[in-house]
Amino acid sequence: MDERVTQYRDAVYEQVVKVGKSLGNVTRLRILDLLVQGPKTVENIANIIGLSVATTSRNLQILKRANLVTIERNKNFMTYRLVSEQIKQLVTLLVTVAEQSQPELVAVQTIFKQQTGSPQTLTIQALKAKLGASSTYLIDLRPHDEYAAQHLPGAHNIPYDELPQYFTELPRDREIVVYCRGRLCAYANVASQELHDAGFKVATFNQSVWEWSQVMPGQTD
Known part of the structure; x- marks a missing residue:
């Protein structure tokens, strides 16, 4: 050589x-x-x-x-x-590869989902379909600066720490969908459990705004 x-x-x-x-x-x-x-x-x-x-x-x-x-x-x-x-692609790909190659990671995710009441988890396509209906109320749980940088269309910004203060204002005749920073962030699941326990119909979106933007280009605010 x-x-x-x-x-x-x-x-x-x-x-x-x-x-x-x-x-x-x-x-x-x-x-x-x-x-x-x-x-x-x-x-x-x-x-x-x-x-x-x-x-x-x-x-x-x-x-x-x-x-x-x-x-x-x-x-x-x-x-x-x-x-x-x-x-951003690198971080997302690392998570995807770990989910595919590390059974321990999948086990951790499964156990955590069970601990938080196994909330309904939406795919990007499923969330897109729901956003077209007036019966869905979308909540961005991230801090205000992250929401201001980019967020999903029609999302209401209620940081996780402030969520309980809004329980009396949230619509009970609509499905609440919550999202946070993505698959490595657990707040969406925890918030879903809290909302469910408070009597709301709720689902989670556990992918990031950036992941959404790659599949739905131009569909962020």
Whole structure:
């Protein structure tokens, strides 16, 4: 074998491994999954994932060195965003591959669904059909900034922490459909259980707004 080929191949693989190493950490995967929703400050990310700003910053720097995230400076704040749409595809594909290859992941999902009352889970096509009916009331459980960045058509923004305050205002003659950040986010299932226990007819959509936008281009607000 030509030595130049060997050297080239090893050098290329080494760079690919850098990306793989940056992904091999629960905290960094959580950060990337959050950034799929839209740009965030270090402080915002740290607050959501429950870590110190210093620890969050160290993990963000690892992702930045792998060119997965980039920084925008605005006065005293540093906002992080994903470098490209391909990173969103990468995070989504990692989850899909794990669901297909890791029985333990499927078992965790199944048990959690049972613990939260086995709510009806909608596919993208099933949700699209429901959105065409006036009998569906769609709720986006994410924080206001993520909703503002992009949301499903006709969705009402009620962050999960505020949901109980709206029980008296939600329509009881319509089916409530809730969604959050996607398959790695458990809030939609928990919210469904709470709504069901409060007497509402409810279903969940457990894919992300970005996943919806890839199947239904141009159908987000």
